[in-house]
Every structure is written in structure tokens, then in C-alpha cells.
Amino acid sequence: MTQSVTNQTAKMVTFKRPDGKDLSGYLATPAKREGAPGIVVIQEWWGLNEQIRGVADRLAASGYVVLVPDLYRGSMTVEEEEAHHLMEQLDFADAAGQDIRGAVQYLKGHTQKVGVTGFCMGGALTLLALNAIPELAAGVVFYGMPPLEYLDPRAIKVPVQAHWATQDEFFPAEGVDKLEEKLASAGVDFEFHRYLAHHAFANETAVGSGRIPGTQYDPVWAQLAWDRALTFFGRTLWS
Numbered sequence: 001m002t003q004s005v006t007n008q009t010a011k012m013v014t015f016k017r018p019d020g021k022d023l024s025g026y027l028a029t030p031a032k033r034e035g036a037p038g039i040v041v042i043q044e045w046w047g048l049n050e051q052i053r054g055v056a057d058r059l060a061a062s063g064y065v066v067l068v069p070d071l072y073r074g075s076m077t078v079e080e081e082e083a084h085h086l087m088e089q090l091d092f093a094d095a096a097g098q099d100i101r102g103a104v105q106y107l108k109g110h111t112q113k114v115g116v117t118g119f120c121m122g123g124a125l126t127l128l129a130l131n132a133i134p135e136l137a138a139g140v141v142f143y144g145m146p147p148l149e150y151l152d153p154r155a156i157k158v159p160v161q162a163h164w165a166t167q168d169e170f171f172p173a174e175g176v177d178k179l180e181e182k183l184a185s186a187g188v189d190f191e192f193h194r195y196l197a198h199h200a201f202a203n204e205t206a207v208g209s210g211r212i213p214g215t216q217y218d219p220v221w222a223q224l225a226w227d228r229a230l231t232f233f234g235r236t237l238w239s
Helices: 050-061 080-089 092-108 121-132 173-185 219-237
Strands: 003-005 008-016 022-029 038-042 065-069 114-119 138-142 160-165 190-195
Touching: 008 050, 008 092, 022 050, 022 092, 038 050, 038 092, 038 121, 038 219, 050 065, 065 092, 092 114, 092 121, 114 121, 114 219, 121 138, 121 160, 138 219, 160 173, 160 219, 173 190, 190 219
Parallel strands: 038 065, 038 114, 114 138, 138 160, 160 190
Antiparallel strands: 003 008, 008 022, 022 065
């Protein structure tokens, strides 16, 4: 299905992983595609749902060619227990080295520079992708990290920006501090931003009684984080 938002287009596409297998993803393109950098957006644990498509559309409206790889192969949910099950079934190394790298390589076929960003589970995969994918030019992490023993910061050669919630019950502040120390010791070019907020503060669906306990959308901090992320991508991706 193709939709139009101020002359943007969005549709499902199929692309190749490095191992030759096919994978589908949601591709959002800006009104002016010529010269536009690319961004791979990595889903939260819910799957390739309407909210993460909205993130892609928002970035496309800002001038980027955006691809969201379908890591769950069509599965998605609104139930916490099922989302946890889907995430546990995901091979993170394969997702970073094959699914996400395939998405990056697809965009590299259309543009010179490609960045990556993700939220929660996608934030953790963003760091793993920066660790594993040499074609990337920059990355923005939103409140998510892998176990630090799986991360070799010496392999991260591009600028990184990250956004954290100081009241996050899922990724506590002390873990963020340890990650910061690890990146600094390896000489990574990074910037961390911390917000007096809860987990998922940038997810506009984390509101009301249906949200997971410990999550809460905050429109003020979300806007500031978005402004910072777009400024960062503007600096690192546009030639």
C-alpha cells in the first residue's frame, strides 16, 4: 500500500540480506529524494506497527529516505507478554549483521550516507549495528542497550548520539553510566543526553491505562530529543 503525506511516499519493499535471503521492510521517501541521506529505523519489541511507521514517516518528512526492516517477519502485537516472547525469539546477532545490514546496504544503493536509529529493543540493536556494520555513518540511540559484554566500542568508528531517561526502570541510570565509560575509554565520538523522564518517553502511544507500567510518554522531552536527533543527523549525514 502506498500513502502520500505532503508528497512523501511509503510502501513495503523487499531487499536482500548479505547472505542473499529476502527481507521486507517499510520504505518512506521524502518529497525530494535526490541527494537525500538514508536512515534505517529499528522497531521496538512490538513489531513493525503503526507507531514505528510514523517515526519513519516523520523522518521522511524531514528529508530522509527511511527503511524499517521487518525483524519479526510480519508478526506484531500490543500485548506485553507476546512482545517479550517475540523479542526473546529474535537472534540479535543475525538481526544486526544480516537484517539491519541488508537494510543499510539497500539504502546505500540509493544514497551516499546512511544512519541508524532505534527505540528500546531498537536502541540496543542500534548499538549492535554500529558495532557490526561498517557502511553506517552515524547512529542515534533511544533508551536501549545490549548487555555490555556484547559490545566492542573499538569497532564503532562513527558518531553516536543517545537519549536516556533518568527514571527508566528497564535501563537504569547506572547501566547508562557504565556504557558511557566504555565508549569514552575506546575514544568513540558520542554524546549522551539524559531526561527526567520514564522509559518510552518518546513513544506517543505510551499513555493512559493501557501503557506498560514504568513507561510514560513525555511530549516536552520527546520534542527536545527529536530536535537534537535531527540536528545530529543533519550534521553527520548531509554532505
